[in-house]
Amino acid sequence: MELESHAEDLASDLGVDKTEVKTDLENLLAYSVPLDEAKQSLRRKYGDGGGDGGTPSATAVAEITPNTGSATVTVTVLTVGTRRIQYRGEDHVIREGAVADETGRISYTAWEDFDVEPGETVTIANASVREWEGQPELNVGEHTSVTVADEAQSVPYEVGGDATLADLEPGDRGRTVEVLVLDVESRTIDGRDGETEILSGVLGDETARLPFTDWDPHDAIAAERSLRLENVYVREFRGVPSVNVSEFSAVEPTDEAVEPGGPTELSVGEAVDRGGVYDVALTGNVIEIRDGSGLIQRCPECGRVVKKGQCRQHGDVEGEDDLRVKAILDDGTGTATVVLDDELTEAVYGGDIDDAREQARDAMDQSVVADTIAERLVGHEYRVRGHLSVDEYGSTLEATDFDRSDDDPAGRARTLLSEVEA
Ligand SMILES: [Zn+2]
Numbered sequence: 001m002e003l004e005s006h007a008e009d010l011a012s013d014l015g016v017d018k019t020e021v022k023t024d025l026e027n028l029l030a031y032s033v034p035l036d037e038a039k040q041s042l043r044r045k046y047g048d049g050g051g052d053g054g055t056p057s058a059t060a061v062a063e064i065t066p067n068t069g070s071a072t073v074t075v076t077v078l079t080v081g082t083r084r085i086q087y088r089g090e091d092h093v094i095r096e097g098a099v100a101d102e103t104g105r106i107s108y109t110a111w112e113d114f115d116v117e118p119g120e121t122v123t124i125a126n127a128s129v130r131e132w133e134g135q136p137e138l139n140v141g142e143h144t145s146v147t148v149a150d151e152a153q154s155v156p157y158e159v160g161g162d163a164t165l166a167d168l169e170p171g172d173r174g175r176t177v178e179v180l181v182l183d184v185e186s187r188t189i190d191g192r193d194g195e196t197e198i199l200s201g202v203l204g205d206e207t208a209r210l211p212f213t214d215w216d217p218h219d220a221i222a223a224e225r226s227l228r229l230e231n232v233y234v235r236e237f238r239g240v241p242s243v244n245v246s247e248f249s250a251v252e253p254t255d256e257a258v259e260p261g262g263p264t265e266l267s268v269g270e271a272v273d274r275g276g277v278y279d280v281a282l283t284g285n286v287i288e289i290r291d292g293s294g295l296i297q298r299c300p301e302c303g304r305v306v307k308k309g310q311c312r313q314h315g316d317v318e319g320e321d322d323l324r325v326k327a328i329l330d331d332g333t334g335t336a337t338v339v340l341d342d343e344l345t346e347a348v349y350g351g352d353i354d355d356a357r358e359q360a361r362d363a364m365d366q367s368v369v370a371d372t373i374a375e376r377l378v379g380h381e382y383r384v385r386g387h388l389s390v391d392e393y394g395s396t397l398e399a400t401d402f403d404r405s406d407d408d409p410a411g412r413a414r415t416l417l418s419e420v421e422a
Helices: 003-014 018-030 035-046 267-274 340-349 354-363 366-379 408-422
Strands: 070-077 081-087 090-100 105-110 121-132 135-140 145-148 173-191 193-203 209-214 228-236 240-245 250-253 276-289 292-298 318-328 333-338 381-391 394-404
Touching: 003 018, 003 035, 018 035, 018 240, 035 070, 035 209, 081 228, 105 121, 193 354, 209 228, 209 276, 240 276, 240 381, 267 333, 267 381, 276 333, 276 354, 276 366, 292 366, 318 340, 318 354, 333 340, 333 381, 340 354, 340 366, 340 394, 354 366
Parallel strands: 105 135, 209 240, 333 394
Antiparallel strands: 070 090, 070 121, 081 090, 090 105, 121 135, 121 145, 173 193, 173 228, 193 209, 228 240, 228 250, 276 318, 276 381, 292 318, 318 333, 381 394
């Protein structure tokens, strides 16, 4: 087909002037854009179906892929979140969340407030589709139209943002949680607008505990308070979901006090599969103590472990003594490296840093401290509580509690029994 006839087809499809389309098409081809891609992009530019071309037919959400280009969907709005972002150096307030039809659920970002509420059914015409964290996402831009449908459609997804902490996943937006503030501190960070005060800490409900950040400190967020946090979003922070409170979030006291539950009990395999869990309890055998355990030296500048007098970042440094254990825990479903801080290490070693120095001096070898710890731990079963993160180096659990569990067969039996009865 000639360029002329491509332009003609496009123009009649889109209901726009042919000369204009032809000029645009020529420009794109002059920049070596392949013809198909050029036509796609013009469809996006002029809004497929936005002119006299009639109403485009809706695509099923399940059929949308990151390569779809642009799509028209009739969907029920599940969540609407608001967030301020910087895009190409400019401040934008965006709306974001999820929509769904009978076939599937998809997230969206809208660059304008299209004024819809969760539960409303809308036709989103001509949204461009982009890839976001491996999934397709609808981009509701200036060429997109949003109209409320006459008839509400029911969808097999929960409408509204109410969630428990255990439900939250990185990428969630427009969520509402009811939580107890377990811990909070004020910090000053170097933000893009200079020094900014933020709050950070830990939230809990009956299902989980998660870290949080409040980017626009709310006075109501204080320790021991039970709060309803509306319109929060979720990001990944060191391998676990983190709750983000912003200037658009509403913070209200709850009617009833929230009772936080204990740690999430999981097998090592399950915890690793989740890609990170905050406040998890794992039970398994210590099969090995890794290098870098026992009496170690840390860089006084950055705290990294110093090897042979060398810090990876600061070179030749005078290391400061510290105690640490990196133990491999295995329960048959998977393994994780459990890291014990100085206090937990003292407890399992049965001595403090002076005892460790003395033992190392006597043996003229500091690895004897790690050997002593290995003798005590390896081959025994432990219940470990802490925060698990998973990255390319493996799974690491920063322990807050580390207890021998095979000393207490009666307790184990009770736990087992309660699991069977549950
Ligand atoms: Zn250093």
